[in-house]
Amino acid sequence: MADRLTVLTGAEGHDLSKLEQYRAAGGYASLEKARGMTPAELIQQISDASLRGRGGAGFPMGRKLSLVPGPDKRSGPSYVVCNADESEPGAFKDREIMRRVPHRLIEGCLIAAYTIQSKNVFIYIRGEYLAEYEVLAAAVEEARAAGLFGDVEILVHRGAGAYICGEESALLDSLEGKRGQPRPRPPFPPVTGLYSGPTLVNNVQTLASVPSILELGVEAYKQLGVASAPGTVVYSLSGNVSRPGNYELPLGTTIRELVFEHGHGVAGGRALKAIIPGGSSVPVFTPDQLDVALDFDSVQAAGSYLGSAAIIVVDDRCCMVQLGLRAEKFYMHESCGKCTPCREGTRWLVQLLQRIEDGHGRQSDLDLLRTVCDRILGKSLCALGDFAVYCVASYVDKFYDEFQRHIDLGGCPFGSHSSIDGIVAPSDQHAHTAMPDPVTA
Numbered sequence: 371m372a373d374r375l376t377v378l379t380g381a382e383g384h385d386l387s388k389l390e391q392y393r394a395a396g397g398y399a400s401l402e403k404a405r406g407m408t409p410a411e412l413i414q415q416i417s418d419a420s421l422r423g424r425g426g427a428g429f430p431m432g433r434k435l436s437l438v439p440g441p442d443k444r445s446g447p448s449y450v451v452c453n454a455d456e457s458e459p460g461a462f463k464d465r466e467i468m469r470r471v472p473h474r475l476i477e478g479c480l481i482a483a484y485t486i487q488s489k490n491v492f493i494y495i496r497g498e499y500l501a502e503y504e505v506l507a508a509a510v511e512e513a514r515a516a517g518l519f520g521d522v523e524i525l526v527h528r529g530a531g532a533y534i535c536g537e538e539s540a541l542l543d544s545l546e547g548k549r550g551q552p553r554p555r556p557p558f559p560p561v562t563g564l565y566s567g568p569t570l571v572n573n574v575q576t577l578a579s580v581p582s583i584l585e586l587g588v589e590a591y592k593q594l595g596v597a598s599a600p601g602t603v604v605y606s607l608s609g610n611v612s613r614p615g616n617y618e619l620p621l622g623t624t625i626r627e628l629v630f631e632h633g634h635g636v637a638g639g640r641a642l643k644a645i646i647p648g649g650s651s652v653p654v655f656t657p658d659q660l661d662v663a664l665d666f667d668s669v670q671a672a673g674s675y676l677g678s679a680a681i682i683v684v685d686d687r688c689c690m691v692q693l694g695l696r697a698e699k700f701y702m703h704e705s706c707g708k709c710t711p712c713r714e715g716t717r718w719l720v721q722l723l724q725r726i727e728d729g730h731g732r733q734s735d736l737d738l739l740r741t742v743c744d745r746i747l748g749k750s751l752c753a754l755g756d757f758a759v760y761c762v763a764s765y766v767d768k769f770y771d772e773f774q775r776h777i778d779l780g781g782c783p784f785g786s787h788s789s790i791d792g793i794v795a796p797s798d799q800h801a802h803t804a805m806p807d808p809v810t811a
């Protein structure tokens with residue numbers, strides 16, 4: 371198993387947050403190797419390794435690097451920004467990487483900086499990750515004191531707890547000291563990013579994967595994972611599962627292997643009802659899809675997204691209306707309000723779902739739910755609006771009978787017996803209960 375790891379390699383039994391131990395395990399050798407190559411050679415290696423972004427969209431890092439104009443084609447500084455905001459419900463891989471192998475992330479950031487000839491690295495870390503911040507900040511100080519930075523500066527910036535600041539353009543506004551809201555695009559960050567300079571934005575795990583490409587060599591790296599997405603990914607497994615946790619495995623591991631071999635199956639031996647394959651924002655899978663391979667293209671071909679590789683297991687006691695309501699309250703609260711379909715639509719979805727769950731749903735509400743989803747999908751400024759729709763629309767489509775039963779019974783068939791409490795953190799503390807009800811008419 372250990373030889374299949376790349377990001378968390380060596381963390382078992384060693385404290386790799388300490389520079390000495392990280393170096394003893396071969397750490398920073400890839401940085402040295404990188405600095406002995408030309409930036410163009412490095413970009414070629416990362417492109418040849420087909421490293422795809424682990425932050426959600428699976429965009430090839432090599433292509434992003436090649437979009438950043440070189441020093442001779444730009445007038446000011448360029449930037450590397452590491453997205454460590456990790457706020458997707460169900461996702462908790464980046465925090466483990468930062469806590470256990472912070473130097474591997476720092477090494478990846480320094481290689482990326484060398485690749486685009488940048489002297490400025492920012493790591494934007496989720497505000498709630500205080501322990502991870504402290505470990506990472508200490509590792510940054512150690513690496514700086516050891517002279518590993520050269521002429522590069524790394525600054526770790528703590529966010530203030532907004533999910534939307536994980537969206538790359540909102541993150542850049544937030545870093546600039548503005549309110550974190552998405553920017554209209556184009557232009558995209560590689561051309562016009564932080565302080566209007568060319569900016570490479572990559573996820574923690576993407577950057578922490580770079581050293582192993584140089585260490586193993588492209589061909590050996592490509593032996594891991596699948597042809598369209600080589601390497602490993604840290605799957606965050608949660609929900610009604612016996613052994614929740616982070617599992618670093620080759621991309622393309624099937625849901626069945628992850629849940630039943632590594633996760634030891636559904637908790638309490640219950641029946642499986644659903645699997646959410648990429649964090650709360652993606653369309654849900656049903657048990658007949660257990661053999662879908664968990665890589666970007668296979669999950670998409672099966673009708674969902676790998677997203678942040680947060681796999682959420684749902685057992686047969688869970689009420690899908692309650693689950694949709696929980697997700698939707700989160701998206702409503704986190705909507706930044708900049709565009710109307712998302713700002714208003716998420717509120718409508720919460721109120722419709724609440725009405726159905728409370729037993730006051732009307733037959734027409736099921737069509738209205740779909741109509742509201744349709745009014746948001748593809749019509750919002752950033753993907754948060756789509757996220758808010760993907761989950762709920764798929765619950766209605768795949769569990770229509772359960773929604774119907776709420777209407778027929780005039781209440782929830784699961785009530786307080788639902789297993790919802792074992793699935794993603796509750797967001798009730800965020801509910802805007804005092805809002806007027808736009809749906810009641």
Ligand SMILES: Cc1cc2nc3c(=O)[nH]c(=O)nc-3n(C[C@H](O)[C@H](O)[C@H](O)COP(=O)(O)O)c2cc1C
Binds near residue numbers: 427429453454537574
């Ligand atoms: C609402 C929203 C939240 C996001 N949150 C994160 C996040 O917490 N971490 C992350 O890496 N990417 C997040 N993303 C994706 C980023 O916009 C961006 O695609 C990513 O940081 C690029 O890195 P990668 O190419 O290495 O995946 C989010 C996107 C959206 C629309």
Ligand code: SF4
Binds near residue numbers: 752
């Ligand atoms: S889709 Fe939502 S989060 Fe994104 S810009 Fe519009 S209001 Fe803000």
